[in-house]
Amino acid sequence: MSIPLLQQARIGAYVVRQKLAGRRRYPLVLMLEPLFRCNLACAGCGKIDYPNEILNQRLSVEQCLAAADECGAPVVSIAGGEPLLHKEIGAIVAGLLERRRFVYLCTNALLMHKRLAQFTPSPYFVWSVHLDGDEQMHDKSVCETGVYTRAVAAIKAAKERGFRVNINCTLFNDALPERVARFFDHVHEIGVDGITVSPGYAYERAPDQQHFLHREQTRKLFRDVFRRGRGAKAWSFSQSSLFLDFLAGNQTYQCTPWGNPTRNVFGWQRPCYLIGEGYARSFRELMDETDWDAYGTGNYEKCANCMVHSGYEASAVQDAVAHPLKALRVSMRGVRTDGAFAPDIPLTGQRPAQYVHSRHVEHKLAEIRITKARPQPTPTA
Numbered sequence: 001m002s003i004p005l006l007q008q009a010r011i012g013a014y015v016v017r018q019k020l021a022g023r024r025r026y027p028l029v030l031m032l033e034p035l036f037r038c039n040l041a042c043a044g045c046g047k048i049d050y051p052n053e054i055l056n057q058r059l060s061v062e063q064c065l066a067a068a069d070e071c072g073a074p075v076v077s078i079a080g081g082e083p084l085l086h087k088e089i090g091a092i093v094a095g096l097l098e099r100r101r102f103v104y105l106c107t108n109a110l111l112m113h114k115r116l117a118q119f120t121p122s123p124y125f126v127w128s129v130h131l132d133g134d135e136q137m138h139d140k141s142v143c144e145t146g147v148y149t150r151a152v153a154a155i156k157a158a159k160e161r162g163f164r165v166n167i168n169c170t171l172f173n174d175a176l177p178e179r180v181a182r183f184f185d186h187v188h189e190i191g192v193d194g195i196t197v198s199p200g201y202a203y204e205r206a207p208d209q210q211h212f213l214h215r216e217q218t219r220k221l222f223r224d225v226f227r228r229g230r231g232a233k234a235w236s237f238s239q240s241s242l243f244l245d246f247l248a249g250n251q252t253y254q255c256t257p258w259g260n261p262t263r264n265v266f267g268w269q270r271p272c273y274l275i276g277e278g279y280a281r282s283f284r285e286l287m288d289e290t291d292w293d294a295y296g297t298g299n300y301e302k303c304a305n306c307m308v309h310s311g312y313e314a315s316a317v318q319d320a321v322a323h324p325l326k327a328l329r330v331s332m333r334g335v336r337t338d339g340a341f342a343p344d345i346p347l348t349g350q351r352p353a354q355y356v357h358s359r360h361v362e363h364k365l366a367e368i369r370i371t372k373a374r375p376q377p378t379p380t381a
């Protein structure tokens with residue numbers, strides 16, 4: 001695992017504090033989306049399909065820091081859209097670091113080289129560069145030639161300046177296990193500190209609906225990849241051993257959507273980072289008034305094939321805290337890549353999907369237009 005000891009210790013202490021306080025639901029990672037605008041249009045992305053008026057919205061520095069204060073999660077993952085398009089991203093990161101949050105700045109790296117000087121290496125700060133495989137795989141995934149080469153150049157430049165750099169890699173059903181394994185070997189050779197890997201979530205608005213993985217395909221793919229790397233021990237993952245074990249079909253978990261609450265320009269997104277079925281005005285309202293039992297695999301059709309880290313890493317962390325020896329065993333021996341799969345959750349009782357995206361977009365557009373139409377205060381001399 002590539003998570004530094006300081007980070008493991010602080011997150012461990014945080015989880016213990018939550019347990020001692022008797023909290024059943026608590027956040028681990030704040031997913032902060034300060035904007036939806038991006039400078040790429042990836043085929044598997046379900047985050048950028050908004051009208052321009054919404055793509056032009058930004059969370060301010062104050063809103064971002066207030067979200068971190070309100071939520072209290074020890075880790076903040078800044079996603080989007082492309083966060084480096086936000087003019088005040090440097091101030092947002094600085095404010096979070098002042099609060100001693102572990103910050104993962106997710107980027108497609110197209111602007112990273114130019115913006116490196118705005119940031120300072122810190123044990124609390126990690127660049128998380130989007131790379132969905134080798135040059136051919138990644139450029140296909142992001143629908144643009146040359147992006148892989150620019151991302152790798154930015155990774156090397158950041159490493160030279162002393163930054164911690166991870167990659168975040170999403171796999172689809174055309175991923176070839178041997179090729180993925182060689183890609184993981186390669187990213188370590190170029191100095192990447194950790195890998196975050198996940199199967200793609202089947203976003204209903206993504207332009208490409210053909211390449212999302214079903215659960216059975218996901219479990220088989222990850223076994224086939226991990227087998228080529230000593231049960232995943234050959235590589236440094238920025239994820240818990242039990243989450244990797246879950247991806248390979250050795251654990252049955254229900255998701256923990258409140259583990260990674262999402263704040264974006266709409267508000268606090270219900271129920272999770274992956275689907276927006278409503279928005280709360282405050283973090284407390286999100287936690288207290290969301291019908292959590294209506295979501296998750298087996299409960300809701302849109303959740304049927306989800307095995308994404310933003311939903312299940314917190315489940316794995318909770319399991320590791322409850323069963324530390326099990327987690328240690330997987331870390332020491334590696335992920336099991338043969339034998340029977342753990343039972344999967346039956347889908348027979350799930351409720352049908354609801355399609356509410358357009359309603360939320362209309363609502364947000366009306367809000368933006370009302371705000372714009374309001375008379376602006378006259379500046380005082």
Ligand code: SF4
Pocket residue numbers: 255256257271272273274275295296297302303304306307308310311312
């Ligand atoms: S399974 Fe959980 S994390 Fe995945 S989409 Fe459903 S609610 Fe979100």
